[in-house]
Amino acid sequence: MIWNPNKECMSRDEMSALQGRRLHKIVAYVYHNVPFYRNKLQEMDVTPDDINTIEDIRKLPFTTKQDLRDNYPFGLQAAPQSEIIRIHASSGTTGNPTIVGYTRKDIGVWSECMSRCLTAYGVTRDDTFSVAYGYGLFTGGLGAHYGVENLGASVVPTSTGNTEKHVRLIRDLGISGIACTPSYALYLAETMEKMGITKEQIKLRVGAFGAEPWTESMREEIQKRLGLKGYNLYGLSEIMGPCVSYECSEQNGSHICEDHFYPEIIHPDTLEPLPYGQVGELVFTTLTKEGMPLLRYRTKDLCSLMDDTCPCGRTSVRMGRIMGRSDDMLIIRGINVFPSQVESVVLSMPEFAPRYLLIIDRINNLDTLQVQVEVRQEYFTQEMDNLGAIERLEKKLADKLKSVLSISAKVQLKPPGTIERSQGKSKFVIDKRVLK
Amino acid sequence: MTINQLSIFLENKKGTMLQVFQLLKQANVQLIATTIADTVDYGILRILCDEPSRAYQVLKEGGIAVALSDVFAIELDNKVGRAADAISLFASEGISISYLYSFIIGGKGILIFRTDNADKAREIIILNNMKFVAESDLSALL
Numbered sequence: 001m002i003w004n005p006n007k008e009c010m011s012r013d014e015m016s017a018l019q020g021r022r023l024h025k026i027v028a029y030v031y032h033n034v035p036f037y038r039n040k041l042q043e044m045d046v047t048p049d050d051i052n053t054i055e056d057i058r059k060l061p062f063t064t065k066q067d068l069r070d071n072y073p074f075g076l077q078a079a080p081q082s083e084i085i086r087i088h089a090s091s092g093t094t095g096n097p098t099i100v101g102y103t104r105k106d107i108g109v110w111s112e113c114m115s116r117c118l119t120a121y122g123v124t125r126d127d128t129f130s131v132a133y134g135y136g137l138f139t140g141g142l143g144a145h146y147g148v149e150n151l152g153a154s155v156v157p158t159s160t161g162n163t164e165k166h167v168r169l170i171r172d173l174g175i176s177g178i179a180c181t182p183s184y185a186l187y188l189a190e191t192m193e194k195m196g197i198t199k200e201q202i203k204l205r206v207g208a209f210g211a212e213p214w215t216e217s218m219r220e221e222i223q224k225r226l227g228l229k230g231y232n233l234y235g236l237s238e239i240m241g242p243c244v245s246y247e248c249s250e251q252n253g254s255h256i257c258e259d260h261f262y263p264e265i266i267h268p269d270t271l272e273p274l275p276y277g278q279v280g281e282l283v284f285t286t287l288t289k290e291g292m293p294l295l296r297y298r299t300k301d302l303c304s305l306m307d308d309t310c311p312c313g314r315t316s317v318r319m320g321r322i323m324g325r326s327d328d329m330l331i332i333r334g335i336n337v338f339p340s341q342v343e344s345v346v347l348s349m350p351e352f353a354p355r356y357l358l359i360i361d362r363i364n365n366l367d368t369l370q371v372q373v374e375v376r377q378e379y380f381t382q383e384m385d386n387l388g389a390i391e392r393l394e395k396k397l398a399d400k401l402k403s404v405l406s407i408s409a410k411v412q413l414k415p416p417g418t419i420e421r422s423q424g425k426s427k428f429v430i431d432k433r434v435l436k
Numbered sequence: 437m438t439i440n441q442l443s444i445f446l447e448n449k450k451g452t453m454l455q456v457f458q459l460l461k462q463a464n465v466q467l468i469a470t471t472i473a474d475t476v477d478y479g480i481l482r483i484l485c486d487e488p489s490r491a492y493q494v495l496k497e498g499g500i501a502v503a504l505s506d507v508f509a510i511e512l513d514n515k516v517g518r519a520a521d522a523i524s525l526f527a528s529e530g531i532s533i534s535y536l537y538s539f540i541i542g543g544k545g546i547l548i549f550r551t552d553n554a555d556k557a558r559e560i561i562i563l564n565n566m567k568f569v570a571e572s573d574l575s576a577l578l
Contacts (some may be wrong), residue, residue, distance in 0.1 A: 377499070381501070382503045384503060385503055389473060412477050414478070418449075
């Protein structure tokens with residue numbers, strides 16, 4: 001099923017024309033309402049009249065997270081405060097939080113796009129859907145919630161925490177869909193197994209997973225343990241929240257709601273746009289947003305875009321899996337390391353649970369990388385009952401990591417359940433290096 | 437010809453060993469012998485007890501990484517040099533012993549070990565008239 005075929009299946013030419021018209025309009029809007037953008041555009045000698053087609057986007061300045069912090073709290077807001085009906089804030093662990101105000105129309109667009117996502121996953125009015133993203137300042141909870149209501153399914157606002165109660169609700173209410181982080185889905189599976197509830201006793205069939213990076217092996221693991229089909233849901237609060245892109249039944253890239261959010265891929269250093277298929281930093285321009293429109297916002301997420309036709313019938317551009325974040329990239333002994341590389345190795349070995357922790361330190365001026373992984377309970381058999389066997393398994397993983405990362409890592413095997421679980425975004429990296 | 441030993445993979449961290457023993461205590465499991473092999477980061481705790489299968493289930497349900505290992509248990513005269521004599525028989529046949537421990541129960545010396553070649557070890561034990569100890573024998577000596 002397709003929620004909005006007029007937009008989701010538009011011909012490429014019509015889409016470009018629509019994007020061009022909307023881009024002109026949004027540039028004029030920020031030029032007249034946001035001093036930050038007016039100053040930037042004037043410095044570059046660009047006026048709204050120079051922006052007429054979507055290709056003209058290359059004339060526009062980029063916006064960064066730092067710009068949002070520098071203009072905290074309302075410097076980039078374009079709509080008057082009286083038009084703002086909701087304010088979200090992203091976590092401000094490294095400075096000022098990012099404040100995003102939404103007008104009534106913005107909330108409408110958000111709900112519309114979220115409904116497109118849910119419909120692509122196969123959710124209908126007949127479903128009972130649990131939203132297990134955190135409700136509150138984080139956009140996940142309320143964003144998904146409004147989408148489910150707009151679609152007409154029954155929403156159960158479970159939020160995070162009290163996982164045992166959640167499992168009981170899933171069983172007793174016949175909940176058929178869930179939106180949460182992939183790591184919370186695994187935590188839910190664990191809790192369910194501890195409570196002695198099997199996947200045959202529940203009716204979950206659709207999972208909308210996002211808000212943190214995950215891999216194909218993690219998807220398989222979640223699907224197997226919860227008995228559902230898991231789909232990627234992508235979004236970021238600066239642009240809107242969850243709803244920016246979504247997988248369809250093909251599960252081959254996520255369709256972008258590009259009539260509202262125009263995507264580009266740029267080289268993170270040269271900032272030059274890259275062609276389809278190449279991996280670089282994902283950049284979004286909001287084409288219709290009123291509260292806080294952003295021009296060419298650098299997401300720091302690394303991925304590629306695909307423009308080939310999808311068998312599902314949607315014509316929109318798709319984004320590939322997030323390979324990492326340009327600011328997540330660790331430089332260890334001069335080598336670029338992405339946590340996702342370690343994850344792919346760990347998940348390729350059946351001996352290990354999909355939990356890992358990277359600990360980076362600097363000892364005697366040399367960077368060290370330690371990788372902690374959990375051995376699955378069922379894999380600890382009598383063949384593993386001696387230190388030699390454990391060391392051999394450590395070496396097996398260390399060798400694989402070395403071939404993928406090009407640097408050596410010290411592997412530490414841990415008993416099941418001993419790497420800390422988080423209910424929100426998982427923390428996979430601890431960097432202890434003190435850099436002067 | 438072998439007996440069941442609980443092998444437990446433990447993090448080298450305060451309280452982890454206690455958790456195992458508490459679970460066994462609550463399940464009313466009687467211990468016969470315990471030993472631990474440890475490294476800086478982790479340890480393998482090995483336990484002989486009166487009801488290994490039930491203890492295994494209890495620990496597994498408690499989320500502990502536990503395995504049931506088949507280990508050889510033989511009875512030796514409680515005299516100087518008997519262990520050396522026994523081990524030399526395996527060594528001369530090129531069998532490696534991956535771990536070994538011993539204890540005295542009811543005045544009898546018991547040698548527990550695991551090898552890389554169980555069939556060959558069994559043959560040597562039989563040919564040399566060494567005495568296998570069954571789980572029930574151990575429980576009877578408690």
